[in-house]
Amino acid sequence: MKEIFIALFAICAGAQNHKINFETKVLSATQLSCRALYVDNDKVWLGMDKGRYGYYDKKTDSLYIHTVASVHPTTEFRSIAVTKSAVFILAVGNPAKLIKIDKATLQEQLVYTEEHEKVFYDSMQFVDELNGFAMGDPTSDCFSFLSTSDGGLSWQKTSCEKLPKLIEGEAAFATSNTNLIIRGKSIMMVSGGKQSRVFVSTDFGKSWDVYPTPIVQGEEMTGIFTADFYNEKIGIVAGGNYLKQNQNWANKAVTTDGGITWKCVADSSAFGYASCVQFVPNSKGKKIVSVGGTGVYYSKDFGINWIQLADDKDWYTFRFESDRVGYATGKNKLIRFELK
Template sequence: MRRTFRTVAAGAVCSAALAASTAVPAQAQPQVPAQAGKHAAPHWALKATDTPDVRFRGLSAVSRNTAWVAGTKGTVLRTTDGGASWRNVSPPGAADLQFRDIEAFDAHRAVVLAIGEGEASRVYRTDDGGATWTESFRNTDAGAFYDCLTFFDRRHGLAMSDPVDGKFRILSTSDGGRSWKVLPNAGMPAALDGEAGFAASGQCLVASGPSDVWLATGGGARARVLHSADRGLTWTATDTPIPAGDPAKGVFALAFRDRVHGLAVGGDYRADQASPQAAATTADGGRTWRPAAQPPPAYRSGLAWLPHSRTAALAVGPTGTDLTTDGGRTWRTVDQGSYDTVDCTADLGCWAAGEQGRVARLEK
């Protein structure tokens, strides 16, 4: 979406815990050591990236040890040692681009999306850990502006653009991002006036399973979620209770733990504006959405289910991190640091990234 995002300075890490021990099965619970007579709790531990002038809105966690981040100034970093060190693997000649989404398959293969009007929207792929990159897509339509991408598996994926000729535009790949084609828009409902996606965290387009995908919107009279069960060929649109009616308001991030249970967060990204009712849940694949009884206290742009949990998830934004342990009905703030996006892996690896080169991993 054609948006400029403001930020709030990072706060201190909150010792109050992300209560991950209540969010995973007993056999997978992290063992929290006692410290000075108190129990230490899982918390965000910052990992130095030495990139204070870069904002990372793209994040792909592969494992507790391996993660990729992508951001401004055409920057892509990769770690394979849990964040102890980072390798700058930015594509050459990309310094003028803004990377807003990255999807990694492992430590070697990744696809990254640059946003912007016209030819600024591009997709690159690497198969050698970022040593070399291939530009696999460059937008040539002045009316298109790509926001997010997602993959169903290692071969099949989609990318979405703000509406072109009154409908959201969808790109499709069936070879892991090596080539792309624009899908026909006959099955896409008309966009609302002013409606678009938010390129805030790489989570405005998310997939679950082999064929289900959801698209988050804002900027129009209503904040909507569009769902496709056939990899982007046909879509249905549903209103959410998250406030809209302004170019700065809407759904910014989605997360689905399976094809029916999902979460949505968003609000108003302007720092001087309140964001009431900025979270919602669905238990029917996005056909209906219910407002959170106790939403996060402010705008949130990133969202992830905690590993091996049916009820716990994290939401992040410029003013903090919130935790739910009841499937999104209620949220509580557990950290004051500034992050834009969050991602978790099956081996209990959770990562967050944001402004001023901030990258953190959830640690005990």
């Protein structure tokens, strides 16, 4: 049974004049774990646990869930990407299976499989109707990096000879499908663990530069868990220490030069561990929302100051539909929210 809950917050942060109304509505409380979400025109597509995907139909206010026939029932789909005609979901573990789903018929097609004891894919994005990319943890000494140029019908894995090297213990976290960001011709990938770095290509992956960040690093569960870029220059990375989720220093940093240099913001204040961070559309890169282990937070000044919108710790990922409306999901819930 679907449960509906509406919360309205009028929040003012004094000197910073952070005043905003925040309204949330629980669209579904179905038992699920979801870290992959895409807001389409009339649907919100979801990649889930237990070998499932689904979509929320905005017109009928209904959630539909399907089980993929060609995967094991313990499969988790934590990456999702969408074209005009198809939805793509990518499993995290071994074997990694990439499924193409026809939007009109919901027909499923297995378009890529990879078997390796270390295989673990984290994020996937399409640039246009033909070109898409996916990235994951290393099976050798570089990120796993997939590409397609035929609309997702076939995928190729890039050789480590053409990619930057990772150090032992450096990888990525599949928390919200935000380890891989594409803006214009620029591709940005982020790492965590023993090092927290940003990998930048300005030519669709033909060449790469690697830049350090001040995000906490050195342990298995530290580093960058999420990133977003407003355009090719303005970006934010966030994360922290998953095992110490209240730790709020060296866990958020911003760039204005395409990821070359980074500066920590709101050190020892605002949120701790973050699983997903997103720029508000049409905000000139000033407004940002973050979700994670210490709640939902909002900034209107490029991350310098933050206010807490909600203390819900079960939001894993979210995306905006507009500069006011967005959808979030996580543990046993799908939520529509609005900034006013």
